[in-house]
Amino acid sequence: MSIMQYNGGSVIAMVGKDCVAIASDLRLGVQSLSIATNFQKIFPVTDRLYLGLPGLASDVATLHERFRLLTNMYTIKEEREIEPETFAQLVSSTLYEKRFGPYFIEPVVAGMQKTPSGGYKPFIAATDLIGCLNFAKDFVVAGTASEKLFGVAEGLWEPDLEAEDLFETISQTLLNAVDRDAFSGWGAVVHVITKDKVVTRKLKGRMD
Amino acid sequence: MEVSFGITGKGYVLVAADTTAAHSVIKVKNDVDKIIELNPHLLMAYSGEPGDTVQFAEYVERNIRLYQIRNSLPLRPPSAASWVRKTLAQSLRSRSPYSVNLLLGGYDTSDYTPHLYWLDYLGTLVEVPFAAHGYGSYFALSLLDRYHDPEASLEEGIETLKRCIAEISKRLVVSPERFKVKVVDKDGVREIEL
């Protein structure tokens, strides 16, 4: 049993048309024993940027607190909020700092990136536990259900989904993938991010 | 085998822990208090490696007292839990980590709400309606899934707690014979005789 599977939990992010979505389950367990069904693994970084932290629950909290400190200090010094691409690099370098004694987390970043012309474009990325970045154009997955998530997402995702359709796609992908994973589940939370607002919904899945 | 659990109810948190000190197969003591009062509205039940447990509990107790003296403000339950978590998480990646599992029960006097936190030696922290550590958790958690009520009165809460203890006494091979039970609510911490 790997330490990456000790607490369980999964995160997925998808790109849509002028929107992105990020979703996770809510379980926290100790191997096969469920301890809590309200464990948040996705955190807001700015109004248009979210961070998912599946992996060891202790490091979920440690990294959440650490990235909150780093982005707050960035905002104070720069007098502006961090952009998704910049933040992804921050995540990568923060993880690589601990190359030989890593945090047991595979982060997922999703947000709307400002373009030079003043518009916004969808941005998603994921890294492994030592910060190797993967910029994807379609979707990224991580956590104990990642293999299943890959499979379902490969089947359900299509380009240029509108916000409401993207919500449906990511929700079905996550719920069906975690149903086949003993370490993920117990409900889910989905954030759909557009340039001017974020819609957050809680989902009930198979609550067993 | 150590057992501890906690239950929230309407305006209170109940925390129970066994009272045995074991040395390999021998019980050396059966009146140990494993629930420390960190401040008038905060309780902590500890279990794990003998030696580490008391050392860590007293370290937390004194740091929380120091905060109160320095700032003339109590550390509220969520903040105390976060600080303890951080201390454990830092300890985990140090040369000699503390092997301590905790339940933190508190009553927030600023917004009049009870809080129960589950923490383990890895630095995992989660707020829960009910929680357990040790072999007792396999019995207590499934019982509490069925019988826990967040709106239960203290009397009803104690009844639920008794069910858990009875189940553990009946089914666990190495069950502890006695439990110490404490409650924290708006009036502070006090011990309850079952």
Next chain:
Amino acid sequence: MARRYDSRTTIFSPEGRLYQIEYAMEAISHAGTVLGVLAKDGIVLAAEKKVTGKLLDLSETKSGGYGGSGEKIFLLNSNVIAGVAGITADANSLVNYARDYAQRHLYQYNEDIPVEMLAQNLCNLKQGYTQHGGLRPFGVSLLYAGYDPHYNFQLYHSDPSGNYSGWKATCIGANSGTAQSLLKQEYKEDIAIEEAIGLVLRVMSKTMDSTTLGSEKLEFATLTLDAEQRPKAKIYRPAEIDALLKKHDLAKKDEDAEMKS
């Protein structure tokens, strides 16, 4: 030999006074006025800007940052805003220190820093400079408007000596005496935020040297609770200040419009 007496700047005079601190206070009494009023459901802060002029480039302040022009009112943490009076450069240094300290508290305890703790820590720093030799004190007074679950909304004032005190309504900077007596007359217990905004604007318009109020001379901010009972700081942008003044009938007449008619 002369340096034997003036290199240590903060030493007692024969009458037992600390002149450097009194000079610092003097510097503050010429600075732009900052006014704070505590209401039952929020706090209001207003400040008079001294650095104005047609040629001052304010294009950045109109769009970016937290709102405001960043001269007098600052966001110290998500639950605390501060108004500063005195030497602006010193104030910036203190603001950076305060933000840093508040972030350290958030990191350590996972909660917003209690307001008094932040004020107290800044005062510890300020006091240090009245005692250790060779350096001058900070020439800054601050008003802290904040919220924490322990004491809800709070308003504090700190001065260069490192003293601080809590207030229901107070004022620092030029004409602070006049403003304070006005506040004493008009302040009512259990005032609501909307009334407090009116009171602050009225007192400001009477205290400031210029006859008319406008966004180029005024900074304005409020701290309230949002729907989830979390503190929400709002530092007004220039256009929002003008709209607010218009609503309270204190806006200056549009000169161009008068010329045309």
